[in-house]
Structures are given as structure tokens and as C-alpha cells.
Amino acid sequence: WEDPVGFIGLGNMGGHMARNLLSKNFKVIVYDALPNNMKILEKSGAQSASSPAEVASQTKTLVTMLPAGQHVREAYTGDKGLLSAVRSGSLLLDSSTIEPATSQEMEKLAAEKGAIYMDAPVSGGVVAARDALLTFMVGGSEKYFEQAKSLLLNMGKNVVHCGPVGTGQAAKVCNNMLLGITMIGTAETMNLGIRLGLDAKLLAKILNMSSGRCWSSELYNPCPGVIENIPSSNNYEGGFGVTLMTKDLGLAQTAATATKAAIPLGSLAHQLYRIMSGTPLACKDFASVYEFLQEMDAK
Numbered sequence: 001w002e003d004p005v006g007f008i009g010l011g012n013m014g015g016h017m018a019r020n021l022l023s024k025n026f027k028v029i030v031y032d033a034l035p036n037n038m039k040i041l042e043k044s045g046a047q048s049a050s051s052p053a054e055v056a057s058q059t060k061t062l063v064t065m066l067p068a069g070q071h072v073r074e075a076y077t078g079d080k081g082l083l084s085a086v087r088s089g090s091l092l093l094d095s096s097t098i099e100p101a102t103s104q105e106m107e108k109l110a111a112e113k114g115a116i117y118m119d120a121p122v123s124g125g126v127v128a129a130r131d132a133l134l135t136f137m138v139g140g141s142e143k144y145f146e147q148a149k150s151l152l153l154n155m156g157k158n159v160v161h162c163g164p165v166g167t168g169q170a171a172k173v174c175n176n177m178l179l180g181i182t183m184i185g186t187a188e189t190m191n192l193g194i195r196l197g198l199d200a201k202l203l204a205k206i207l208n209m210s211s212g213r214c215w216s217s218e219l220y221n222p223c224p225g226v227i228e229n230i231p232s233s234n235n236y237e238g239g240f241g242v243t244l245m246t247k248d249l250g251l252a253q254t255a256a257t258a259t260k261a262a263i264p265l266g267s268l269a270h271q272l273y274r275i276m277s278g279t280p281l282a283c284k285d286f287a288s289v290y291e292f293l294q295e296m297d298a299k
């Protein structure tokens, strides 16, 4: 891979992903709206650019990892957006979790410039991003999938083709609705068990050898101190923000309305995270729903 790779969006996820490319000897040109996030990557060998357009003018492979649809739109079509300078034949991979309609719109605009767009949202969280163990759900032309996969495998271990542009986002929204629900369920369960006098670590151990086991109980337990080196044991810092989970559950809600699917628990999870978004927990990891429930406990 001789051409440099462009990387836009160096937050909790993108920072690790770009660093993994650097550690595998890719030349990486980065851009983030926060200059400090670029400075951190420069220390690992990245070259910074002053805008998405400047990144696009220097590479034919670009990855974006931005919070929501509006940020992707801005990075693609805004003033000095990447589409203003994209080179024909470029491969544009968007790993942000956004509404499928925005992905489809970006694909159309990219095609007008002769570029190939694919949605490639990820699952796995910050630890998987750090350890290059992400799962990528890819929507886009099958013709370019292998090319995309060969790059994405440097940041993850599973790369799955889902169908045309937008289907990666569809798979991601389904996964995150389930994640939002199981995280609340795990937090409720841990809170109840501790109130019943059980030791938190013992309860987690039993859940994880029983039928209640899930990713939230096993790898991302929301109760502080149960698992070291994850956000719940670090004052819910870093990780996957409450506002991002609220966004994803909102995407699920919109999708369910459009398809007439019944999602009663997904809707309830959305409302709980929406309420949390109006509290100081808004800037914390989504596992802080554990703390939120404790605040709601009868005194």
C-alpha cells in the first residue's frame, strides 16, 4: 500500500484506528476539528492537514470516523470538504454510525467525482479499536469490497459485506439497539444483585457462566471495579458516549417507524438515554446508565 491513507476524525475510536495504520507502516495524513487530536497522532508519526480537502488532495484512500450524519456531511460537502478536492478513483470509507440515507447521498455525490464510497461502521468499542479487533459492516459495491477489506483488516479482525451502500449502517443500528437494551439490563441486574447483598465481582462471574451472559456483562460490565481498564472503572471516561448511544437508538427508532417494526424495548432504551443526555452523565460512557439507575433508586 504505497499511497498514503487519509484519516478524518481522531476521537475515542478514530485515534486508535489511525494509530494502528501507522503501526503497520502506512503513511497516514490526518485531520480533526480539534487540533490537539492531530498533535497526539503526530507523535505516532502522522502528518496533519489543515482541512478534509487537503487530505483528499494528497491521497486516494480516505477513512472518516465522525460522530453523526451532520459531521460526515460537513467533512464531505462543507467549505474545504473532502469532495471539493477528491481525486477520481479514490476509495472513501465512512466508519461513522449515521443514517443510511446520508450514506446513500454521499455515495451519489462521490460518484459524481469518480470516487467510490462505502459505509463501513464498526462494532467493538474503544478497546477493540485500540487492539485492532473491530468488526466492520460494509455497504457498497462488491467490486471494491476486497480492496476495502484489505485496508480495514489492519484495524479490525472481521470485515463483513452486507449489501449496497446503507446496509452496513442498517446492521450497525440493529446491533447497537441490542447493545443499548442489554447494557440497561446488565446495569439493572448488577444494581439489584448488589442490593440483595451479592458481591459485584461474584455476581458478574455467575452471570457470565449462566444464561444472562452478554457483551455488556462479560466485557464491558457497567459496575465500577468489576473489570479493570474499561470506562466503568475509570469514572466512565472515554468509551462510547451517552450522546452517541442516544443518536444510535434514535436511528433505530426512525428505522422502526419507516419499516413498521415493533421495538418496544428499543424505544424505552432510547427514552432512558435521552433523559440521561440532559444530565451531567451526557459526556460519560454509556455504561454510566448504572449510575443513573442508582440515582433513581428509592431512597
Ligand code: NAD
Pocket: 008, 009, 010, 011, 012, 013, 014, 031, 032, 033, 034, 037, 065, 066, 067, 068, 071, 072, 074, 075, 095, 096, 097, 098, 122, 123, 124, 125, 126, 239, 240, 241, 244, 248
Ligand atoms: P468522538 O466524539 O470521540 O470523536 C469524533 C471526532 O470527530 C472528534 O475528535 C471530533 O473533534 C471530530 N470531528 C467532529 N466533527 C468533525 C469535522 N467536521 N471534521 C473533522 N473532525 C470532526 O466519537 P467516537 O467515539 O470516536 O465515535 C465515532 C463514531 O463511531 C460515531 O459515529 C460512533 O457512533 C461510532 N462508534 C463509536 C464506538 C465507541 O465505542 N466509541 C463504537 C462503535 C462505533
